[in-house]
Amino acid sequence: MNAEARLLIDGELVEATGGATYPNLNPATEEVLGQVADAAPQDMEQAIAAARRAFDTSDWSTNHAFRHECLQQLKAALVSSMDVLKQQIAAETGAPLGICGQSGPQCELPIAFIDYTLASLPDYPWSRDLGVNEIMGGKNKRLVEKEAIGVVAAISPWNVPLQINLAKCIPALAAGCTVVLKAAPDTPWSATMLGRIVAEQTDIPAGVFNVITAQDPAELGDMLVADPRVDMVSFTGSTAVGKRIMARASDTVKKVFLELGGKSANIILDDADFDTSLLSALAVCFHAGQGCALNTRLLVPGHRQQQVEERLQTYFGFISYGDPSSESEIMGPLINERQRQRVLSYIESGRQEGARVLLGGGIPPTLKKGYYVEPTVFVDVTNDMVIAREEIFGPVLCVIAYDDEEDAIRIANDSEFGLSGSVWSGNEERALAVARRIRTGTINVNGGNFYGPDAPFGGYKQSGIGREMGREGFEEYLETKTIAIAV
CATH class of the missing domain: 3.40.605.10 (Aldehyde Dehydrogenase; Chain A, domain 1)
Incomplete structure (x- = not known):
């Protein structure tokens, strides 16, 4: 090379x-x-x-x-x-x-x-x-x-x-x-x-x-x-x-x-287009979740959780991985075996705390080489669980249900970190108002992307x-x- x-x-x-x-x-x-x-x-x-x-x-x-x-x-x-x-x-x-x-x-x-x-x-x-x-x-x-x-x-x-x-x-x-x-x-x-x-x-x-x-x-x-x-x-x-x-x-x-570090929240407000906004949850698979600004907490209205689970099971089926030469795949392995074991230990911790594994949760059986972990989605997560508090740095998504908009903002801000996040709403002004209340250094609205050479990047709090x-x-x-x- x-x-x-x-x-x-x-x-x-x-x-x-x-x-x-x-x-x-x-x-x-x-x-x-x-x-x-x-x-x-x-x-x-x-x-x-x-x-x-x-x-x-x-x-x-x-x-x-x-x-x-x-x-x-x-x-x-x-x-x-x-x-x-x-x-x-x-x-x-x-x-x-x-x-x-x-x-x-x-x-x-x-x-x-x-x-x-x-x-x-x-x-x-x-x-x-x-x-x-x-x-x-x-x-x-x-x-x-x-x-x-x-x-x-x-x-x-x-x-x-x-x-x-x-x-x-x-x-x-x-x-x-x-x-x-x-x-x-x-x-x-x-x-x-x-x-x-x-x-x-x-x-x-x-x-x-x-x-x-x-x-x-x-x-x-x-x-x-x-x-x-x-x-x-x-x-x-x-x-x-x-x-x-x-x-x-x-x-x-x-x-x-x-x-x-980061533990960024992706807030789907109750008036968002769920077909579009929930696709953004796949970003947790980007580079196998090894990104500090990735949204690893998905906040959804509690009364729509069943719909969310059905969509996520379909959408995560779109993720393919295992071909390092691919021009279309977004997910590869974790960086080393130590990091893979760290991610797997967090997944086990989530199970022990009572979160439910919707999909994934282990090493892909079809890949005999490489430090891969399956894209993993936890539901029934509460914000006090270790998997919701600590940065996992792997392809692991925590779905947290909220009661109303104020509850969503409270959960998003209830973190030692404050690096990034996202807000989705059918009303841009509503989404922007919520975004301004989230204590993070960067935040995206309705699929926006802050990343650019002229955009300052960094975090609040312990980020x-x-x-x-x-x-x-x-x-x-x-x-x-x-x-x-x-x-």
Whole structure:
């Protein structure tokens, strides 16, 4: 697959210290795809030092035109490498090829999203004049300047690795930061190929962008988060790990961006078109449910539950899976056996708590290879059950009945998370009014889709801090300085 096995440190593609490697597995076949560098603490030390030196001693942070030129080179190189990237990403994530194309977030779309940054960067207001004020007996001209925050630790997950690598690294680089990207252990090639492209096909200076891969992320991740030379941590992953990162980063009072878990509610109001709105429940199968913003709680009127069950049994029959080369399937395997066992344990927990399995609930008997779990739908779920409270990260849907609109809003907001959601109604104004009462960072109305390079993404409550993408995502990587000049 023409994969890249090496690290990128200080402008050079290098092996890990001692030549250590680990295998990259295909979760759809359970076969070894190839090897990748297994970095040691010495490698992380060198990467941090290189990023710090590049920020402090080069003009990367102030030469806006040069950064724009380098990012144009990067976009062009990614486009020219698209076919190879799609094959690698599909293989290491297990995602069917179809969702690595234009219909999904795994490859083509996030590369196209770079155009938003390229278009907006030249016109960004790096400085604004507040005018002259008179205070404490003197007159002052005031300027507000925007500056790169410094060295950024970008720590990415395995579910949509290229999308999140780019969503972190492109705005950070555009802002003038230097970056150490620590890849998820299960999807290293999505980062190492980015490192190769930067090294071989752009003029990005040595040390500005560094890539680290390691089989055990804990030790190197802790080094990166705790190091005082790192000015910001941008992390996407589980809420539990995000809490540890936030606590560790507090020792040096560095900024953290956290995009964490979700337990989003899909609210079908009683006047919605059920034939259309219930089709949206199939999204829980997208990439085997391995998406933090997927709607995993389906809220339906209690008096229509039988109708809902009949529709879901029909609709979930439309889902086919098991062919990694498919251009039409949306569901693949879970990322590894550990994650499959985790999902199966949640399914068993749902049974023990009294929820009823409407369909699915186990390992598909026809697939002898791959970390697959059947699309699973629970009914008779109450919002206090573990399967309704915790993020499962698998193709598992919880159907929860509500009494009336106020009850639906209460249930939707009764969660530690607040990442996304959906509302369906025959009356758009009614749906919009409900959407505005849901405590989430993103929400779709009547089949809308918030996903786009200009749309800020992030969560309320324990779903995270800050925003990714859009202007807000770019400004996460900036500091604000106020300058006063005596008049």
